Amino acid sequence: MRIIIDLQGAQSASRFRGIGRYSHALALAIANGYHDTHEIIIVLNEMLHETIEDIYKSFYPTLKKSNIKIWKGCAPVHDSDEKNHARIETSALLRESFLASLNPDIVLIMSVVEGYSDNSIISQSKHYNIPTAVIFYDAIPFMQAEKYIKPLGRQFEKYYYNKLEIIKNADLVFGISESSCNEAIEILHINEKKVNNISSAADSQFQPREYSNDEKLKLFKKLSISKPFLLYSGATDERKNHLNLIEAFSLLPKEIKNNYQLVLAGGIPLENHIRFKEKISQCKLSIKDVIFTGRISDEDFIALYNLCHLYVFPSYHEGFGLPALEAMQCGAATIGANTTSVPEVIGREDALFNPYNPIDISNKIESVLTNETFRITLKKHSLLHAKNFTWKSSASKLITVIEAWEKTTEKAHQKHFNTKYYIDNIITDIIKINNTKQDLLTISQSIAFNHPRKNHKQLLVDISELVNNDAKTGIQRVVRNILKQLLINPPQGYTVEPIYATSSQYGYRYAKEFTTQFLQKSIDVHIKDDPIEIGSHDIFLGLDMSPNIQISQAPYYQELRRYGIKVYFIIHDLLPYSNPEWWSDTPMGQKNAQSNFEKWLQIIIDTDGVICVSHATASTFRDWVKSKHTKKLNSFEIHVSHNGADIVSAETYALSDSEMKFIKKIKEKKTFIMVGTLEPRKAHLQTLHAFEKLWEDNYDINLIIVGKQGWLVESLVKTIEKHPNLNKKLFWLQGISDNFLDALYKSSTAIILSSKGEGFGLPLIEAAQKELPIIARDLPVFKEVAQEYAYYFPDTKDAVILEHTIKEWLVLYKNHQHPKSENMPWLTWKQSTEQLLACIIDKKSIPHA
Amino acid sequence: MTFGNIKANAKAWLFFSPTSRPRKVLKQKLIILKNYLNNNPKLKRKLLNILEYIPSVKHRLQRIGNIEQKQVIMNIPKNENDLSLYAQEIYQQLQVQIKQHKGLIK
Numbered sequence: 001m002r003i004i005i006d007l008q009g010a011q012s013a014s015r016f017r018g019i020g021r022y023s024h025a026l027a028l029a030i031a032n033g034y035h036d037t038h039e040i041i042i043v044l045n046e047m048l049h050e051t052i053e054d055i056y057k058s059f060y061p062t063l064k065k066s067n068i069k070i071w072k073g074c075a076p077v078h079d080s081d082e083k084n085h086a087r088i089e090t091s092a093l094l095r096e097s098f099l100a101s102l103n104p105d106i107v108l109i110m111s112v113v114e115g116y117s118d119n120s121i122i123s124q125s126k127h128y129n130i131p132t133a134v135i136f137y138d139a140i141p142f143m144q145a146e147k148y149i150k151p152l153g154r155q156f157e158k159y160y161y162n163k164l165e166i167i168k169n170a171d172l173v174f175g176i177s178e179s180s181c182n183e184a185i186e187i188l189h190i191n192e193k194k195v196n197n198i199s200s201a202a203d204s205q206f207q208p209r210e211y212s213n214d215e216k217l218k219l220f221k222k223l224s225i226s227k228p229f230l231l232y233s234g235a236t237d238e239r240k241n242h243l244n245l246i247e248a249f250s251l252l253p254k255e256i257k258n259n260y261q262l263v264l265a266g267g268i269p270l271e272n273h274i275r276f277k278e279k280i281s282q283c284k285l286s287i288k289d290v291i292f293t294g295r296i297s298d299e300d301f302i303a304l305y306n307l308c309h310l311y312v313f314p315s316y317h318e319g320f321g322l323p324a325l326e327a328m329q330c331g332a333a334t335i336g337a338n339t340t341s342v343p344e345v346i347g348r349e350d351a352l353f354n355p356y357n358p359i360d361i362s363n364k365i366e367s368v369l370t371n372e373t374f375r376i377t378l379k380k381h382s383l384l385h386a387k388n389f390t391w392k393s394s395a396s397k398l399i400t401v402i403e404a405w406e407k408t409t410e411k412a413h414q415k416h417f418n419t420k421y422y423i424d425n426i427i428t429d430i431i432k433i434n435n436t437k438q439d440l441l442t443i444s445q446s447i448a449f450n451h452p453r454k455n456h457k458q459l460l461v462d463i464s465e466l467v468n469n470d471a472k473t474g475i476q477r478v479v480r481n482i483l484k485q486l487l488i489n490p491p492q493g494y495t496v497e498p499i500y501a502t503s504s505q506y507g508y509r510y511a512k513e514f515t516t517q518f519l520q521k522s523i524d525v526h527i528k529d530d531p532i533e534i535g536s537h538d539i540f541l542g543l544d545m546s547p548n549i550q551i552s553q554a555p556y557y558q559e560l561r562r563y564g565i566k567v568y569f570i571i572h573d574l575l576p577y578s579n580p581e582w583w584s585d586t587p588m589g590q591k592n593a594q595s596n597f598e599k600w601l602q603i604i605i606d607t608d609g610v611i612c613v614s615h616a617t618a619s620t621f622r623d624w625v626k627s628k629h630t631k632k633l634n635s636f637e638i639h640v641s642h643n644g645a646d647i648v649s650a651e652t653y654a655l656s657d658s659e660m661k662f663i664k665k666i667k668e669k670k671t672f673i674m675v676g677t678l679e680p681r682k683a684h685l686q687t688l689h690a691f692e693k694l695w696e697d698n699y700d701i702n703l704i705i706v707g708k709q710g711w712l713v714e715s716l717v718k719t720i721e722k723h724p725n726l727n728k729k730l731f732w733l734q735g736i737s738d739n740f741l742d743a744l745y746k747s748s749t750a751i752i753l754s755s756k757g758e759g760f761g762l763p764l765i766e767a768a769q770k771e772l773p774i775i776a777r778d779l780p781v782f783k784e785v786a787q788e789y790a791y792y793f794p795d796t797k798d799a800v801i802l803e804h805t806i807k808e809w810l811v812l813y814k815n816h817q818h819p820k821s822e823n824m825p826w827l828t829w830k831q832s833t834e835q836l837l838a839c840i841i842d843k844k845s846i847p848h849a
Numbered sequence: 850m851t852f853g854n855i856k857a858n859a860k861a862w863l864f865f866s867p868t869s870r871p872r873k874v875l876k877q878k879l880i881i882l883k884n885y886l887n888n889n890p891k892l893k894r895k896l897l898n899i900l901e902y903i904p905s906v907k908h909r910l911q912r913i914g915n916i917e918q919k920q921v922i923m924n925i926p927k928n929e930n931d932l933s934l935y936a937q938e939i940y941q942q943l944q945v946q947i948k949q950h951k952g953l954i955k
Contacts, residue, residue: 016904267902295902427943431950440947441926444940445933453935533933595884 001406002039003399004104005030009111009135010055011048012120018322019137022176022200023110024058026135026398029391030108031062034399039067041102046072046449047091047119052562060635065564066536071098072446074439079116079159086433088115090443092123097426098450100128101419106171106402108133113163116156124166127425131409133172133402136195138319139183140239147238164188172405174198174398177320179341198397199344200320201389205298208331208383209306219303223293225261230365231308231332233265233301234315234323236272241314241337241355243279246290248314248361250283256369261288265304267295305330310368310375313342314355321345325389328382333375335364347385351378419451448533449563458538459494460508460565461486465546467500467514474762475572478613478643479544480518485833487519491841494539499532503552508532536564539840545572547600554603567607568637568840573759574620575681577601582681582757585712609637611839613760616781639839642785644832645765659740663747666731670810671702672775673748675741675763676755678717679710683754683777688719688730689799694806695729701810704731704748706741745770750809750818753777754802756795761785768824775809789824879910 009015009023031040042059044052056068073091077084099107112134114120125132141148141160149157167173168188173195175181185192211219220226230249234240242264249262268276273292280290293300305311311327313336321342328334328345336342337355346352353364368375426447435443466479483498490496498511498518509529516527540560542550550569557567576583576597580590601624604610612618618640625636655663672691676682684705691703709717720732736744745751751767753776764786767774774790776782782790791812793805812818827835838844862871886893900907926932932940 297898297902423939423942427939427946430943431947438925438927440943441929441932441940444936444943445926447939448933448936530937531931531933533935 001105001402002041002103003030003034003402004041004043004099004102004107006043006099006107006109006122007055008045008048008114008120008122009109011045011051012111012114012118014111014114015051019111021203022137023135024055025201025203025391026198026394027110028058028062029395030399031059033392033395035062035067038399041104042068043099043102043107044068044070045095045120046070046562047075047077047121049559049562053558056562057635068564069098069102070562070564071095072449073119073121074435074442074446075119077115077119077121080155082155086435087439088121089433090430090435090439091121093126093426093429094443094446094450095121095123096125096128096130097422099125099130101417101422101451104130105406106131106133108135108398108402109166109170110135111137112166113137113160116159122163122166124169127429132166132170133174133398134167134170135198136167136173136175136180136184138176138180138317139187140317140319143183143187143317144239170194171409172196172401174401176200177318177341177344179344180319196397196401198394198401199389200322200325201391201394202322202326202329202386203298206302206305206326206329209302211303211307215303216307219300219307223263223296223300223304224288224291225263226288227259227261228309229261229263229291229307230310230312231263231265231304231327232312232314232323233304233327234313235266236268236276239315239317241316242272242276244355244358244361245312245314246276246279246285247283247358248365249290250285251358251362252366252369256366257289260309260369261291263291263293263304263308265293265296265301268292301326302330305332308332310335310365312361312365313337313346314353314361315342316340316355318342318345325386329386331379331383333368333378334382335368335378345389347388348378348381350374351381419453422451423447452535453533456495457493457535459486459491459496460499460532460534460538460540461496462500462508462540462542462546462550463498463511463514463544464500464502464549465544467498467511468502468546468549475545478572481644481646481829482543482833482836483518485829486837487515489830489833491837494841497532500529501549501553501556503549506553507556508553534560534563534565538565540565540567541840542567542569542604545570547596551596551599551603554606557603557607561607566609566840568609568611569604569607570836571604571610571612571617571621571759573613573617573757574601574624575757575759577624578620579681579757582679583711605636609639609840611639611641611836613641613643614781615640615784616779617759619780637839637843639843641836641839642827642832643760643762644827644829645762645769646829655740655743659743662731663743666702666704666744667747669700669702669729670749670813671704671747672750672752672806673704673706673744673772674752674754675706675766677707677710678705678713680712681756682707683756683797684713685716685719686797686799686802687752687754688716688723690802690806691730692725693799693803695725699807699810700729701749702729702731704733704744706733706736706744708734742770745772748772749813750775752806753782753790755779758782764790764821765824765826768821768826771820771822773809773813773818774821775805785826786821786824789819789821791819883910 005027007023007027010020010027014020027042034040040063042063044055052070056065059068071094073094074087077088077091079088107130109122109132112122114122142164149160168190171194173184173190175184175195175197177199178197181195181197184190184195232245236242246262249257305327311332311334313321313324313334315321315337316339318341324334324336324342324345334346335351335353336346338352339355343352354360368378430443461483463479463483466476470476486496498515499508500511501508509531512527512529560567576593580594583593584590605625610621612621618638622638674684674687678684688703694701720726720730723730750773753763753774755777758779758781761782764774764776764782768789774786776786776790776792778792778795791809793802809818886896900910929937929940
């Protein structure tokens with residue numbers, strides 16, 4: 001069977017109350033126990049999106065993401081505001097149409113009375129014959145309308161009775177206790193054949209626990225408990241019967257009363273607090289006799305249940321009576337009212353009292369406090385009886401009833417219609433509702449979302465930086481190359497869609513115009529960068545690194561993930577985080593650079609995974625995650641995919657006379673070359689100092705620095721410009737042609753890679769392509785890429801060490817024993833892109849070398 | 850400083866009126882506190898546990914200094930251009946049928 005669970009009860013304001021916990025726990029038990037035998041689909045409301053991520057996580061890995069479906073309405077739809085009427089009606093149609101399109105055998109609504117003060121929508125099916133089952137908690141508001149309905153006004157009254165109609169018209173009604181089933185049958189006059197008790201359970205965290213003296217003292221001090229105590233926990237509305245309990249406590253014989261305190265645990269609204277204090281004073285009790293804990297954590301509740309002398313549950317009217325079960329599950333001796341569902345939960349005649357009579361309550365309390373054997377018997381009974389209530393058993397009862405119902409019910413022949421059918425139908429209904437123009441835009445968006453076109457799966461590639469402002473950095477070079485490969489060779493079953501965002505507008509648009517230019521196609525004047533259309537099987541790949549935009553789009557990535565789309569980012573490097581001093585020379589600037597980059601990292605850690613361009617980068621990233629404790633790495637994917645490189649063109653072009661002259665000059669001596677923008681991390685100064693020492697020792701060698709002036713290198717530039725060996729043994733070339741650079745590579749003896757930090761180290765591969773020997777700093781990333789094909793110098797600031805390394809290398813070179821780079825393995829961009837796709841589609845990362 | 854100014858200033862400090870300096874100062878302090886908590890995950894977890902009981906305060910604090918606040922992050926389409934091509938088609942279909950329903954088009 002395809003069982004669809006509407007889990008808005010765990011999304012709405014009820015999620016902070018018992019109903020929310022019940023909905024969530026029962027749905028989990030159904031999924032855990034029956035996902036193999038039935039198709040279990042959880043349906044969530046996007047208008048309550050802040051809850052979706054946690055619900056996803058709670059069902060992982062039992063249910064796949066594809067078993068959790070999300071529908072969109074048109075918010076706001078809280079029923080307390082009459083102005084929302086059109087939106088409520090429209091959203092109900094949107095929900096119904098969405099549910100029908102899932103072709104369910106039955107829809108189980110976990111909580112019907114929802115949506116008065118939030119964006120929940122629970123409605124009755126009008127157009128499609130969708131079999132419905134509901135969970136019924138109690139009829140307390142109906143039975144005590146004067147207290148619970150009338151004071152809230154006509155709008156609430158109308159809302160509540162509408163919801164009752166949904167319950168009455170359901171095909172199956174599941175009560176949470178025998179008592180609630182009786183209310184459904186006797187009070188709401190629901191056909192008893194439709195009503196079944198599936199009972200309830202308490203969370204498994206409520207267990208007997210041992211507490212040390214220190215722990216006890218700490219808790220008691222915090223809550224001002226100074227004696228053995230009687231406990232009551234729960235809400236404070238009148239039916240909970242606090243006043244009679246206080247009176248019953250005051251009626252205890254003085255010698256007993258003096259030895260105990262009454263603890264009322266849980267938050268209490270001010271007006272009730274005042275009422276309770278008045279009662280305490282009327283009963284001639286002191287403030288120390290009755291303790292109000294206020295709101296406390298679950299941990300403190302568990303401790304109080306475990307440590308109380310007696311748990312008293314005097315509530316007149318309950319749907320189930322969960323606090324009593326929680327106390328019993330912790331092994332507390334428990335007594336309670338002999339009304340509604342409480343006797344079912346407590347399960348012992350001699351542990352019950354008449355809640356309307358304080359004397360009877362008092363007598364029962366006294367009988368336990370004065371008879372230790374009875375108290376111990378109750379404690380043992382609590383643990384034993386609580387075992388009858390489990391979520392597994394509730395789920396089993398529910399599924400058994402649904403299976404039996406399916407066998408005996410003649411179902412209308414179900415047809416699975418196409419998307420157009422649902423859209424046409426819903427439009428026919430919606431046009432009759434008086435929606436505003438603004439709402440019609442949202443409604444169109446919601447229809448498109450709820451009934452997606454059957455498109456190809458998309459690989460959405462974020463190239464925002466390239467589209468908005470091509471910074472032409474090394475990263476953009478990588479982005480261009482991978483994008484080109486993705487567009488030429490899209491992964492099987494996917495269409496590749498370059499997309500971009502800005503930091504001022506929510507969401508992404510297709511980069512149609514950019515892509516047309518990128519592929520050098522003729523531009524169609526009608527081409528438009530529309531907002532992207534998404535499907536749950538799409539993949540988002542943050543290929544470009546544009547921290548500012550990506551930080552601003554953080555909520556959008558979460559929205560994509562809520563719809564089942566996998567979101568990945570490529571980490572090209574973490575240098576702005578690990579070494580902010582390379583980007584700014586002021587403490588404030590460094591702090592800003594680091595914190596901005598960290599903000600970006602915080603955003604990507606909340607996605608599905610990252611692809612690092614090297615194992616070294618992945619390792620730094622893991623260290624960052626561990627140091628911040630922000631996320632467990634269990635479900636977060638960390639892949640590694642190396643960058644590629646261009647294949648060197650065999651074509652050569654003629655050099656100018658001056659270039660030829662220069663090449664001839666440097667060929668006369670051993671020449672070392674450094675290539676790259678002059679910036680602090682490249683350590684040009686260290687290399688220059690090493691060469692100065694070599695020159696002092698009469699080594700007749702050249703050092704060529706190729707690269708434009710970058711940032712924070714003013715003193716380096718001055719040193720070079722005033723250097724006595726400039727244009728003799730030291731050369732600085734800026735803005736040279738690729739041909740000239742190629743000729744320099746061919747004419748040099750070795751390349752020096754003294755950079756103190758790199759994400760990948762593309763220059764290593766470029767050097768290998770030119771068969772140029774490499775002298776590199778001993779960085780993990782360089783070792784990962786160049787392996788044994790380079791000669792390494794220790795990662796130190798000391799120029800003398802580098803000087804010695806070069807001397808050693810020259811000896812090896814003389815004897816042809818230096819590491820040769822020509823056999824260094826490297827990937828083409830095509831191979832690199834295939835590796836990247838394997839990471840995100842097949843989840844295959846490259847192994848560590 | 851006039852009495853009126855003093856009164857207005859005092860009121861601003863008492864109620865942290867929007868756009869007032871006290872509000873900005875409070876916001877800055879809270880952002881500093883949030884950053885501090887982000888660097889002290891254990892303390893953050895403890896505070897979040899407490900705030901779990903007062904969700905309205907939790908959500909308000911979450912919004913303070915949030916990156917989301919810096920941009921117009923609204924998933925509400927303002928015009929047809931904010932809709933995907935597919936949603937635009939549905940919107941047009943809706944518009945035509947509404948006009949037909951109202952008898953504006955035959």
